[in-house]
Amino acid sequence: MRASQADILIVPGYQGSGPDHWQSRWERRLSTARRVEQAEWSKPVRDDWTKAVADEVNASTRPVVLVAHSLGVATAILAVPMFRRHVAGAFLVAPPDVANPDIRPKHLMTFGPYPTDPLPFPSIVIASRDDPYSSYEKTEETAAGWGSLLVDAGNSGHLNRESGHGPWPEGLLTFGKFVSRLSPDPMPEWTVRS
Template sequence: MRITEADILVIPGYRGSEPTHWQSRWEGRMSTARRVHQREWTKPVREDWVQAIAEAVNESVKPVVLVAHSLGVAAAVQAIPLFEKRVAGAFFVAPPDVANPLLRPRHLMTFGPYPRDPLPFPSVVVASRNDPFSTFEAAEEAAGAWGSLFIDAGESGHLNHESGHGPWPEGLLTFGKFISGLKLEEQRSGEA
């Protein structure tokens, strides 16, 4: 699949993705990318975030590819039962450990725990060994439960602008390789 054949849904995490964040930069470079907007970025309500993602997926006309970061991953995974259209794939970066009682701010825990069923579409999880919002082991365990390809990003912090991942060209190359491996025919044959 090529990027132009998909609706790329950019799903930011807590506080959104500022203009220097890799998600914002990628969104600006991909003609078919659009951001899933949330009513409240700093006081996220799980039901609202999940509904916004489900609506964006269900309004799409092309096969959907999710590009989620941090709390956006948690919301996207929680939204899957509400999807009326098949998702072709998901690229998940820095999923937080929403079951960890030490997670701050504490209201982020309302997005957990993660479902542990295999995802109904191909996916990649990219995680760092020193992410302040999740242990490497928790991210690896979630990826295993979901059947996701797991990518070790080394000691990369939260994989955001603050950790030096503004444009994040390595991530874009990995995403390009992932999306090129998705089969457009599978998406079309799965539609009613």
Template sequence: MKASEADILIIPGYTNSGPDHWQSRWEGKLSSARRVEQAEWSKPVREDWVRRVVEEIAAAEKPVVLVAHSLGVAAAIHAIAEADHGKIAGAFLVAPPDVANPQIRPKHLMSFGPYPRTPLPFPSLVVASRNDPFGAFEQAEAIAADWGALLVDAGESGHLNSESGHGPWPEGSMVFAKFISQLEKPAGFAP
């Protein structure tokens, strides 16, 4: 599949993705990408965030590719259970935080946990760092295995955001390009 053949839903995490974040850069470069906007970025409410992702999936007119970062991963994973996942071609999930860890800050992020652990009904890829302050690599490895997702080891890359030096993130762009090129249109979109 080509990027132009998909509705690419950019799902940022806590406090949104700023202008230098790779998600914002990809949104600006990919003509078929759009951000899932949340009413409250700094005080996220799980039900509200999940509902917004479900609404955007429902509004899609082309196969959906989810591109989630951090708390956006949790919102996306919870939304999949409620959405018409027959519209979803794949999910690119980056830096999933450990939302079941009582040490996570701010504490209200725990309301997004625990993650559903059932296999995802479409191809998925999890990119995880070995020194992410919001989630241990082993935790990301375990959820990726449960979801049936391919795990990409990003080495020591922090939280894979602009603060950790991943504004442009060309390596991520290359991994995403390969991932989307291997996706097939869901049955409801096939010619």
């Protein structure tokens, strides 16, 4: 599949993704990308955030590819049961350990723990070995539960602007390869009935 054949939904995390964040840059660069907007970026409410993602997926007219970062990953994963449209795949970057009692701010724990069932679409998880919001081992375990391909990003922090991942060309190349392997047509077992 080509990126132009999909609705690419950018799902930012806590406090959104500023103009220099790789998600914002990709949104400007990819013609079919749009951001899932949240009413309150600094006060995430699980039900509101997951509904916003589900609403965008369900309003899509083409196969959806999710591009989520940090708390956006948790939001997208928790929204899956509400999807009524074909999601071709998910590109999941730096999922935080939302079940960790040491996570800050504490209200991020309301997004955890993650479901551990396999996702009903292909997915890739990009994880850093020194992400301050999750251990690599925890992310590895989570990705395995989802049936996701895990990509080791080495010591790359939280894979955001602050860790030097503003443009993140390696991420865009990985995303392009991932999308090229997706099917625009739903597999029979992935079809969701209304």
